[in-house]
Amino acid sequence: MSENLYRDLAWLPRMPPDFDARCRSAAEAGEALGQRVHSLASYALDENALARLAKVIGGAGARGASLAPLVPFRLGIVSNATTHFLVPALIATAARHGMALDCAEADFDQPVQQALAADSAINSFQPAATLVALDYRGLPLRPSPGDSDAASATVAACLRHLDTIREGIHRHSDAICVMQTIPRPPEAIFGDLDFALAGTMRSLIEAINRGLAERLVGSSDILFDVAGLAETVGLAQWHDPKLWNLAKVPFSNTFLPLYAEHACRLLAAMRGRSRRCLVLDLDNTLWGGVIGDDGLDGIVIGQGDATGEAHLELQRTALALRDRGIVLAISSKNNEETARLPFRQHPEMLLREEHIAVFQANWDDKASNIRAIAKELSLGIDSLAFTDDNPVERDLVRRFLPEVAVPELPDDPALFSRTLSAAGYFATTAFSAEDRHRAEFYQTNARRVALQSQCNDIDAYLTSLAMVIHFRPFDDTGRARITQLINKSNQFNLTTRRYTEAEVRAIQADPGCFTLQVRLADAFGDNGMIGVIICRAIEADWEIDTWLMSCRVLGRKVELAVLQEILHHARRRGIHRIIGRYRPTERNAMVADHYLKLGFTALEQSRDGSSSWRLDVAAAPAHATPMEVERSGFASLDTDEVADAR
Amino acid sequence: MEMANIYTALTDIFHDVFGDDTIVVSPDLTADDVVEWDSLSHIRLVLSVEKRFGVRFSASETGKLKNVGELAGLIQTKL
Numbered sequence: 001m002s003e004n005l006y007r008d009l010a011w012l013p014r015m016p017p018d019f020d021a022r023c024r025s026a027a028e029a030g031e032a033l034g035q036r037v038h039s040l041a042s043y044a045l046d047e048n049a050l051a052r053l054a055k056v057i058g059g060a061g062a063r064g065a066s067l068a069p070l071v072p073f074r075l076g077i078v079s080n081a082t083t084h085f086l087v088p089a090l091i092a093t094a095a096r097h098g099m100a101l102d103c104a105e106a107d108f109d110q111p112v113q114q115a116l117a118a119d120s121a122i123n124s125f126q127p128a129a130t131l132v133a134l135d136y137r138g139l140p141l142r143p144s145p146g147d148s149d150a151a152s153a154t155v156a157a158c159l160r161h162l163d164t165i166r167e168g169i170h171r172h173s174d175a176i177c178v179m180q181t182i183p184r185p186p187e188a189i190f191g192d193l194d195f196a197l198a199g200t201m202r203s204l205i206e207a208i209n210r211g212l213a214e215r216l217v218g219s220s221d222i223l224f225d226v227a228g229l230a231e232t233v234g235l236a237q238w239h240d241p242k243l244w245n246l247a248k249v250p251f252s253n254t255f256l257p258l259y260a261e262h263a264c265r266l267l268a269a270m271r272g273r274s275r276r277c278l279v280l281d282l283d284n285t286l287w288g289g290v291i292g293d294d295g296l297d298g299i300v301i302g303q304g305d306a307t308g309e310a311h312l313e314l315q316r317t318a319l320a321l322r323d324r325g326i327v328l329a330i331s332s333k334n335n336e337e338t339a340r341l342p343f344r345q346h347p348e349m350l351l352r353e354e355h356i357a358v359f360q361a362n363w364d365d366k367a368s369n370i371r372a373i374a375k376e377l378s379l380g381i382d383s384l385a386f387t388d389d390n391p392v393e394r395d396l397v398r399r400f401l402p403e404v405a406v407p408e409l410p411d412d413p414a415l416f417s418r419t420l421s422a423a424g425y426f427a428t429t430a431f432s433a434e435d436r437h438r439a440e441f442y443q444t445n446a447r448r449v450a451l452q453s454q455c456n457d458i459d460a461y462l463t464s465l466a467m468v469i470h471f472r473p474f475d476d477t478g479r480a481r482i483t484q485l486i487n488k489s490n491q492f493n494l495t496t497r498r499y500t501e502a503e504v505r506a507i508q509a510d511p512g513c514f515t516l517q518v519r520l521a522d523a524f525g526d527n528g529m530i531g532v533i534i535c536r537a538i539e540a541d542w543e544i545d546t547w548l549m550s551c552r553v554l555g556r557k558v559e560l561a562v563l564q565e566i567l568h569h570a571r572r573r574g575i576h577r578i579i580g581r582y583r584p585t586e587r588n589a590m591v592a593d594h595y596l597k598l599g600f601t602a603l604e605q606s607r608d609g610s611s612s613w614r615l616d617v618a619a620a621p622a623h624a625t626p627m628e629v630e631r632s633g634f635a636s637l638d639t640d641e642v643a644d645a646r
Numbered sequence: 647m648e649m650a651n652i653y654t655a656l657t658d659i660f661h662d663v664f665g666d667d668t669i670v671v672s673p674d675l676t677a678d679d680v681v682e683w684d685s686l687s688h689i690r691l692v693l694s695v696e697k698r699f700g701v702r703f704s705a706s707e708t709g710k711l712k713n714v715g716e717l718a719g720l721i722q723t724k725l
Binding site: 051082 | 662685686705
């Protein structure tokens with residue numbers, strides 16, 4: 001992913017396999033065309049896919065169909081090169097940014113004539129903005145190596161050329177000019193000396209770009225730093241001499257999606273559509289590890305460790321964004337006190353509570369939390385971007401809050417910061433002193449807000465995850481992982497009893513013990529072993545000695561499925577009652593009500609917070625769970641279950 | 647690569663580039679047979695072929711192609 005982050009727009013979700021079919025059905029659909037197009041544009045589309053989507057959008061325009069809620073935007077384009085490929089790429093990409101783009105192209109290679117004529121194709125179109133897409137071949141660039149007087153004259157002439165175009169467009173239309181910097185060609189004449197010597201292409205283009213940037217400050221026109229973009233992906237990749245020779249295509253079509261994305265970001269920023277708030281996950285996003293399980297000493301953050309530095313880099317980026325006025329918020333599945341601990345006490349943390357406007361740490365779904373954050377800050381949902389390492393959380397937020405920008409993240413945290421930056425959610429066209437203090441206006445010292453309502457379609461969402469839960473008694477293969485979970489899990493752990501591998505082997509062999517190792521797979525892949533259960537038979541009862549689960553699968557009704565499984569086996573063995581115990585520790589407060597929520601009756605509750613609970617096997621109701629159940633490896637007593645096993 | 651495999655891949659590329667799943671890709675297919683196949687979409691076609699097969703063509707090679715049969719032949723010499 002890293003090499004092609006920019007070229008492939010890797011922060012966007014991959015194109016679905018049925019993209020073509022969805023384009024066709026969108027073209028035929030009468031309703032919600034705007035939403036469909038917007039949703040199709042949200043993927044990482046290559047050039048051909050952009051062209052296909054542009055055709056759907058163009059077809060709608062031709063038959064007068066509404067593209068609402070996409071906002072109309074009229075764009076003129078003047079260039080010294082072929083803009084034929086540019087237009088469909090821009091139209092489809094603009095839909096990603098909530099705009100229905102209508103383009104007028106100036107006649108090929110006539111930028112000045114078109115700008116100066118009142119009745120030209122672009123001026124009479126009355127665009128909101130005109131893209132002045134000149135490259136180095138469209139300027140009066142005459143190299144004069146070693147002659148600094150001639151070089152100054154050339155730079156002045158080129159800037160005058162650009163000014164003439166801008167003035168013409170302003171005289172004859174109300175359009176804002178979007179002016180491109182010039183990517184220099186990679187070919188050198190002297191070698192390294194090209195950079196030092198006045199009058200080389202390299203020196204001239206550098207001076208022109210700087211001069212252009214300076215004269216645009218304070219004007220109503222906008223700088224589009226195409227030179228910076230080309231350098232980011234590599235000038236030798238950017239310039240394709242064959243394409244120029246063949247058809248005067250100004251840069252490699254490989255980068256058309258990237259170019260269009262950057263152009264449309266600017267247009268969206270002109271319309272005030274850039275993001276204002278960054279919502280961050282904590283565990284394995286802002287630091288390595290899980291604070292609830294690993295503790296303050298166990299999480300990885302800070303210098304001296306490659307993973308720690310990677311997460312620190314993301315914090316540094318977040319802080320830099322805050323310094324320019326982007327509001328920071330937290331959404332994490334954690335106990336609040338635990339989640340705040342690193343912000344208060346970890347010496348290596350760059351982010352502190354004072355930097356966070358809203359701090360949502362609880363066990364509810366993130367869509368509800370993000371909605372609460374937006375409400376608290378009085379920002380539109382479409383002003384938020386959300387960064388989380390967990391693909392399930394990302395997918396849930398995308399489904400329930402499609403307006404929120406959610407970047408795909410690579411597995412390696414070293415690339416988190418770069419990916420977030422490449423996504424460009426916070427692009428703006430100007431920066432003022434007021435912006436610098438905006439984050440503080442929103443600040444109320446990491447407050448927490450109450451959740452308004454839960455997402456009511458969570459069940460449908462969980463079903464769509466296509467979860468498969470697999471139960472198996474302890475065995476030799478699973479023992480190492482079982483022992484690891486028993487000794488590592490802190491949060492979702494009812495009794496926090498630690499056992500050595502030898503003890504686990506003894507439990508496995510003990511006929512008085514009923515055990516489960518629980519695995520979960522879903523549409524995103526295999527989560528591996530996510531739960532461990534040990535029940536000890538006491539006469540006709542089972543006492544749950546150990547019930548622990550990975551916090552990663554919380555909120556997915558896995559605990560309900562595990563209870564069903566325990567009951568299933570209890571019935572077959574003639575067990576009357578299930579006894580559950582909760583033993584409080586510093587870290588397992590989140591499961592204090594575990595048995596209550598599962599319908600157990602309280603037997604006793606002690607002053608130290610521990611409690612015991614009872615469920616009658618015969619009276620326990622059956623619950624439907626949004627997952628497929630598989631089991632294997634159970635003893636011959638369960639021969640009637642062989643059919644269930646895979 | 648077998649010629650049949652080249653045609654299978656070319657069929658996908660033609661459908662993708664021209665946005666038309668009804669195009670039947672055969673050796674004697676020419677630009678005259680496909681409405682959208684003009685000099686500019688020809689460039690998109692060539693770029694898509696280069697990407698799919700991991701080959702590069704020069705301007706003179708792609709300029710003198712008369713039909714799909716010649717394109718397929720050119721691809722095979724590069725693999």
